[in-house]
């Protein structure tokens with residue numbers, strides 16, 4: 350799984366499936382269900398920490414589900430495997446506003462939906478009217494309330510796979526939108542040019558505080574474990590210096606939790622999804 354995650358760590362999965370389309374996805378899920386094989390859905394792998402022992406069961410990659418349709422009145426239908434960046438760029442080019450602040454967040458539409466990816470002032474879920482989802486037996490159209498978007502969370506928990514997001518965007522001026530995209534990218538380059546492969550912010554911001562600030566205050570920037578390091582540039586990023594293992598990253602995560610809690614009384618909770626088995 351180190352080939353499929355932005356952190357470049359993670360052991361081997363028992364099976365790796367990349368269904369060609371919706372029918373193929375449903376057929377695969379039917380067979381996995383019948384055989385009692387659990388599955389893990391993989392988008393861009395930009396928010397996933399896969400342990401070194403890998404994944405028992407099947408990984409289902411949404412990469413081939415990449416249809417993107419722009420309909421009338423700002424309605425957009427994007428399949429789960431569409432890269433978020435492609436959706437944002439294409440919308441801006443067509444003069445459709447709403448998504449531009451999200452430019453630069455890696456990953457797919459499915460990941461953005463499941464995680465309710467966002468930045469201050471805009472979350473992906475703000476634009477979503479409904480999502481087509483499946484549990485391997487049926488397709489269901491979940492309207493927005495059922496998706497229960499929260500801070501970096503949604504109702505798309507284990508078992509349910511998002512197949513398509515249906516969004517509603519508003520008219521905008523292409524040149525102005527393009528300028529915002531350029532500004533967002535420059536801003537990310539300034540603040541997030543870190544020392545190695547990573548998964549963005551490791552911990553959620555606790556109510557009324559910033560995780561990166563608490564980590565910096567605890568004096569943890571630059572701390573190493575094996576091939577992993579708490580970034581010198583952004584306290585809430587842990588970077589793979591090249592040879593890191595998931596276990597190294599987990600050591601740093603536990604140390605952050607322990608020391609931040611000791612200093613501030615606040616227990617940081619991971620934003621990244623930790624999956625798979627330990628090596629032993």
Ligand SMILES: Cc1cc2nc3c(=O)[nH]c(=O)nc-3n(C[C@H](O)[C@H](O)[C@H](O)COP(=O)(O)OP(=O)(O)OC[C@H]3O[C@@H](n4cnc5c(N)ncnc54)[C@H](O)[C@@H]3O)c2cc1C
Pocket residue numbers: 355389390391392393394395396397411429453454455456457458459460461462463464465466467468501505509510511512541547548549550622
């Ligand atoms: C440099 C960097 C910067 C980042 N900046 C931000 C940021 O500003 N804001 C932010 O919110 N995040 C940020 N992230 C985190 C990450 O990019 C987002 O969480 C992104 O939305 C994850 O999408 P993905 O496709 O990579 O999901 P994955 O990492 O593949 O999966 C994440 C979770 O979503 C589930 N999932 C994926 N696809 C589906 C699907 N089709 N159906 C159901 N569940 C699914 C997975 O099972 C997993 O639980 C950043 C990451 C990096 C590396």
